[in-house]
Structures are given as C-alpha cells and as structure tokens.
Amino acid sequence: MIRIEGLWKRYGLPVPEILRRGWNLLTNRKTGSKAEDGPWALKDINLEIHKGETIGIVGRNGAGKSTLLKVLAGVTGPTRGRVEIHGRIFPMIELNAGLNMELTGRENVRLLGAVMGLSRREIESKLPEIEDFTELGAWFDRPVRMYSSGMLARLGFGVAVNIESEVILIDETFAVGDLKFQNKSLARVKELRESGATVLLVSHSLETLQFVARRGILLEEGSVVATGSALEAINAYETLVFRSEKERLEHRARSRITSEEANIYSARLYGDDGQTLTEIRSGAPFGIEVDLRLNRPLQRPMFSIGILNAQGILCKWNISQEDGLAEPGPPSRYLVRAWYPENYLMNGAYEIHFAVRDGASFETLERLAGVLSFAVIGPNRARGIVAGPCKWELLPIGDEVQSGDL
Amino acid sequence: MLRGFVNIPSDGLPYVLFSYAALVPWTFFTNSVAACGPSIMTNAEIIKKIALPREVFPLAAVAATAFDFFMSGIILAGMMIWFKVSVGLALLWLPVLTVLMITVSFAVGILIAALGTFRKDFIFATPFLTQAWLFVTPVIYPLSTVPEQWQSVYMLNPMVGVIEGFRNVLLKASPPPADALGMSIVVTAALLAISWPVFRWLSGYFADVL
Numbered sequence: 001m002i003r004i005e006g007l008w009k010r011y012g013l014p015v016p017e018i019l020r021r022g023w024n025l026l027t028n029r030k031t032g033s034k035a036e037d038g039p040w041a042l043k044d045i046n047l048e049i050h051k052g053e054t055i056g057i058v059g060r061n062g063a064g065k066s067t068l069l070k071v072l073a074g075v076t077g078p079t080r081g082r083v084e085i086h087g088r089i090f091p092m093i094e095l096n097a098g099l100n101m102e103l104t105g106r107e108n109v110r111l112l113g114a115v116m117g118l119s120r121r122e123i124e125s126k127l128p129e130i131e132d133f134t135e136l137g138a139w140f141d142r143p144v145r146m147y148s149s150g151m152l153a154r155l156g157f158g159v160a161v162n163i164e165s166e167v168i169l170i171d172e173t174f175a176v177g178d179l180k181f182q183n184k185s186l187a188r189v190k191e192l193r194e195s196g197a198t199v200l201l202v203s204h205s206l207e208t209l210q211f212v213a214r215r216g217i218l219l220e221e222g223s224v225v226a227t228g229s230a231l232e233a234i235n236a237y238e239t240l241v242f243r244s245e246k247e248r249l250e251h252r253a254r255s256r257i258t259s260e261e262a263n264i265y266s267a268r269l270y271g272d273d274g275q276t277l278t279e280i281r282s283g284a285p286f287g288i289e290v291d292l293r294l295n296r297p298l299q300r301p302m303f304s305i306g307i308l309n310a311q312g313i314l315c316k317w318n319i320s321q322e323d324g325l326a327e328p329g330p331p332s333r334y335l336v337r338a339w340y341p342e343n344y345l346m347n348g349a350y351e352i353h354f355a356v357r358d359g360a361s362f363e364t365l366e367r368l369a370g371v372l373s374f375a376v377i378g379p380n381r382a383r384g385i386v387a388g389p390c391k392w393e394l395l396p397i398g399d400e401v402q403s404g405d406l
Numbered sequence: 407m408l409r410g411f412v413n414i415p416s417d418g419l420p421y422v423l424f425s426y427a428a429l430v431p432w433t434f435f436t437n438s439v440a441a442c443g444p445s446i447m448t449n450a451e452i453i454k455k456i457a458l459p460r461e462v463f464p465l466a467a468v469a470a471t472a473f474d475f476f477m478s479g480i481i482l483a484g485m486m487i488w489f490k491v492s493v494g495l496a497l498l499w500l501p502v503l504t505v506l507m508i509t510v511s512f513a514v515g516i517l518i519a520a521l522g523t524f525r526k527d528f529i530f531a532t533p534f535l536t537q538a539w540l541f542v543t544p545v546i547y548p549l550s551t552v553p554e555q556w557q558s559v560y561m562l563n564p565m566v567g568v569i570e571g572f573r574n575v576l577l578k579a580s581p582p583p584a585d586a587l588g589m590s591i592v593v594t595a596a597l598l599a600i601s602w603p604v605f606r607w608l609s610g611y612f613a614d615v616l
C-alpha cells in the first residue's frame with residue numbers, strides 16, 4: 001500500500017549538480033562548499049506498509065517525523081528516492097490552516113472539503129454529520145473570525161474526522177482540544193482503524209501510541225533506527241533518550257551540594273556478574289556502584305540513593321544506615337555499592353540522586369542529583385510506578401446473579 | 407491628452423477609443439500577472455497542509471482578473487455605441503482573442519509565481535517588467551508606426567497579436583492581422599511549453615520554502 005524506497009530528503013530545491021557548479025562559478029563561491037545546503041532531514045528511508053496496518057512513529061524533536069509525513073502526504077517532493085502510495089491520502093496536519101476568516105463555519109467546511117478533494121455531493125452529504133460533531137450550534141453559520149480558538153479547533157477537527165479515506169496521516173494533532181475532544185478523536189481513530197484504513201501516527205504520548213498502533217518505528221536524525229512492535233519501538237525510544245542524556249550528565253551534575261569533604265567521581269550500574277549495564281530488564285536485580293573519596297574520617301558515613309522516574313517522582317529511596325551499613329570510614333577512596341535483589345521498578349526512564357552524609361551529625365558532605373540515568377525495559381505493556389506480582393482469577397458463576405454477598 | 411503633446415497617429419480613429427480598446431486587454435494582462443505572482447505565498451498554509459495541484463492558485467488569480475476584464479468590456483461597449491462604431495462578423499474573433507489573452511497571461515503569470523516563490527525579487531520586479539513590456543506593445547501607438555524592418559522581430563511579442571487583434575475586430579470591423587496573430591499563437595504555445603513544466607517541477611518543492 002505504501003512503499004518507500006531509498007528516500008532522502010533535504011529542504012530546498014534539488015538542483016542538479018551541474019547547475020549548482022555553474023551557479024557557484026558565477027557567484028565566485030568555492031565549489032563543494034556545502035554551507036548553503038541544509039542538513040539531511042531524512043536519510044535513506046526504506047519502508048513497506050501494508051493495507052490496514054497502524055504504525056506509530058516516534059523520535060526525538062528534529063528526528064524527521066513531520067518531514068516523513070509531509071513527503072508521504074505529497075506536500076513536498078523527495079530529494080532522492082521514491083514514494084509510492086495507493087489510495088486516497090488524508091493528512092491531518094495543521095487542521096486549522098486554510099480557513100478563510102470571512103466565511104461562515106458551514107462555508108469553511110465546504111472549502112476545506114474541496115481542498116481535500118471531496119466532490120460537492122460528498123461534502124453536502126457529510127455536512128449534517130460535521131455540524132453535529134463540532135457542536136457549534138448557531139455559530140456554525142456565523143463568520144469564522146468570531147470563533148474562539150476552541151471552536152476553531154473543533155471545526156478543523158470536525159471536518160478532518162468525518163472524511164473517509166484509505167490512508168490517514170496524523171501528526172500530533174491530538175494535542176489540541178480539551179479532554180472530551182481528545183477522547184472523541186481517539187475513539188474516531190480506532191473506528192478508522194477498524195474500517196481497514198492504514199493509519200500512520202506521530203505522537204509523543206506513549207499511551208496513545210500503545211493503544212492505537214501495532215507496529216512502531218523509531219526515527220533518529222533522519223534515519224530509521226528501530227522497527228518492530230509498538231512496544232519495542234517505544235522501549236528503543238526510551239533507551240535512546242537515556243543514552244543521550246547520560247553523555248551530557250557524565251561530567252556535569254544537575255545540582256550539587258558539596259563541602260569538599262567528599263568527592264564523587266562517577267557511578268555505574270551493574271548486574272549480578274559485576275559487569276556494567278546500560279539498561280535493566282524489568283524484574284532483574286541490579287546494583288549501583290559509586291566511586292568516591294572521603295577526605296575526613298567519618299565515624300558513621302551514611303549514603304543515600306534516591307531513584308526518580310521521568311516525571312520526577314521519587315520511586316525508591318534507601319539510606320545505608322537503615323539497611324545495615326555500619327562501617328566507619330577513614331579518609332580513602334571507596335566504591336560504595338548498593339545492591340537491589342528485588343526490582344520492582346516499572347518500565348521507564350529513571351535517574352539517581354546520591355548523597356553522602358555524616359551519620360553522627362547528619363551533615364551533608366556531598367550530594368549529587370542526576371549522577372546516573374538508566375532505563376528499565378521489558379515486555380510488559382503496562383506503565384505506572386510500582387511493579388510486582390499480581391494474581392488474576394476468572395471465576396464463572398451461575399446465570400442467576402446472587403447479589404447478597406456483595 | 408498625450409496625443410496633443412506627442413502627435414501620435416491613431417489610424418484615423420478617435421484616440422480615446424483607439425487607446426481604450428487596447429487598454430482593456432492590456433490591463434487584464436498586467437493585472438493578472440501581478441496577481442499570479444504572490445498567489446502561492448498568500449496560500450502558503452494550504453500548500454503546506456495538503457497535496458493539491460498548485461496551478462489552482464494562479465488560475466484563481468487569473469479568473470478573478472477576468473471578471474474585471476468583463477466589466478471594462480461593458481464600458482468599452484458603451485464607448486463604442488457612443489462613437490457609433492460599426493461592427494461586423496469580425497466580432498466572432500473575440501472569443502479566440504480572449505482565450506489567447508488569458509493563455510499568454512497565464513503562461514507569464516505561472517512562471518513569475520514559480521520563480522517568485524523561491525526568489526521574492528521576481529515579484530518585486532513584476533511591475534517594472536510589465537511597464538517595460540507596455541512600450542513594446544502597440545497599446546498607445548498603432549502597429550503601423552513601427553518601422554518595416556523591425557516588424558517581424560516586434561511581432562515576437564505575443565501581446566502584439568492580441569492587442570492589434572482586439573483593435574481590428576472592435577474598431578475596424580476587420581479580422582485580426584494574420585501575421586501578428588499567427589506569430590502570437592506560436593510564441594504563446596512555446597512560452598507555455600516552457601513555463602508550465604517549470605512550474606510543475608518547482609511546485610513540488612514550494613512547501614519547503616514557504
């Protein structure tokens with residue numbers, strides 16, 4: 001249904017090499033200087049999507065997701081490569097664009113319908129449905145310049161949502177509107193999926209993606225770096241975000257409280273064989289090792305480790321004194337190890353905060369937020385803060401319901 | 407007015423009529439080219455949102471100008487009645503000439519629209535272009551004042567055939583001059599054959615620069 005072969009895309013005209021050399025000669029520029037060319041927005045994309053599939057596209061900002069949708073929608077041409085799509089394409093990109101302020105809501109619906117390629121008869125037949133969906137009432141026949149932004153969103157969305165087509169491209173347009181509207185739109189996308197349309201969805205909301213999409217693709221700097229089920233793509237996305245975060249955190253901590261009496265050098269994650277890990281499987285035990293030096297003799301050095309999730313919620317906090325570490329600490333270089341034999345962290349991205357205190361005076365010698373980041377990945381779809389076993393049962397009961405025991 | 411100063415011959419017709427009959431189609435040409443230029447940029451939102459044949463926008467600009475053309479045509483008809491100008495079957499040439507006029511304007515307009523989207527200078531230069539074009543078209547002076555040896559080169563201007571055609575048909579009740587008209591059709595076809603494919607190719611990338 002959709003076939004992309006060797007797609008490369010750079011914004012701007014694909015001027016043939018000869019013309020470009022000629023132009024450079026005329027304007028006295030050094031040939032081969034790529035200064036005026038932009039970076040490649042998409043690099044060598046090869047994809048095949050069959051009819052009826054729903055694909056989620058994830059990636060960081062600037063990875064090329066919107067560009068890919070624009071090329072698929074036909075809005076802009078590829079610089080190199082081929083794109084083949086069969087069926088009517090409906091791009092849900094910038095829903096409010098193209099509204100004429102002087103026309104009424106009804107007239108704008110006709111205008112948008114015509115722009116999207118519907119015949120006059122089709123638009124007229126859809127008008128009552130759209131009027132109903134947008135819930136604009138009498139405003140439907142008033143000029144659009146009088147509408148509030150919420151009404152504009154409803155109008156644009158109302159047209160978009162009531163159009164039948166074979167391929168639907170959605171570019172983060174779920175972000176508009178209030179909760180009721182977002183639920184309506186989610187329900188509608190599911191209906192479309194059931195009717196056999198091919199849906200490509202770009203979203204940063206991982207929950208939406210999990211509910212709507214079956215396959216997932218991760219884009220990074222213009223290339224496809226992972227494909228697979230939606231869950232696999234989401235996991236890959238989280239690991240990617242983490243790896244890049246980690247590089248930046250290595251020598252620069254987010255916040256420090258230090259008194260020069262202790263120095264924290266580095267931290268790492270390790271598994272039960274002592275090897276350094278980059279990510280943890282859900283449920284697997286793991287340990288955190290911090291390399292530090294104490295400059296002052298401490299009777300009762302106390303270490304604390306906090307594990308925070310991506311929303312900044314503190315999920316786990318352990319203090320060495322409470323867990324039984326009682327050794328005194330003469331000034332020396334140490335490796336502090338905290339081992340977690342039971343891992344109840346849910347899948348997601350986490351960050352470690354670490355502090356060294358004097359157990360006797362509770363004085364904080366050194367504290368570092370964000371000393372380490374990691375991702376917990378696993379096959380489960382559910383999210384949340386706490387993992388752990390859960391036992392389900394399905395008990396059949398007789399046809400007459402006995403309500404007495406409730 | 408100008409005739410008083412410069413003594414331009416007008417083929418025996420009242421100068422007012424002579425120039426107005428040429429001015430009506432000329433104004434169409436100038437206005438439609440001027441309207442085509444920014445037509446893509448004004449509609450940037452729709453272009454970036456959905457794929458549609460981008461020719462629609464210059465076409466709409468040309469169609470809007472055509473309305474003005476018909477209005478001026480009514481005024482011209484009024485003037486012809488006032489001056490009691492006799493007309494004949496030559497009037498049947500009017501539709502042909504009108505189509506030719508629209509085609510020339512469209513061909514020039516889409517070229518400016520396409521190039522102008524990438525380099526705005528083309529759009530700023532448009533009024534100068536049409537002004538200069540005015541002087542090589544027999545609008546304020548008749549074709550007969552052009553020296554013989556230059557006439558063939560002169561007729562490469564597609565608007566010559568259109569303007570002289572309108573004048574002949576409306577005011578002299580005679581068919582348009584065959585050589586000028588023939589040349590005009592050929593040049594217009596060539597112009598369209600270049601500008602339309604160029605527009606087509608460039609239009610795929612409009613969304614990148616808007």
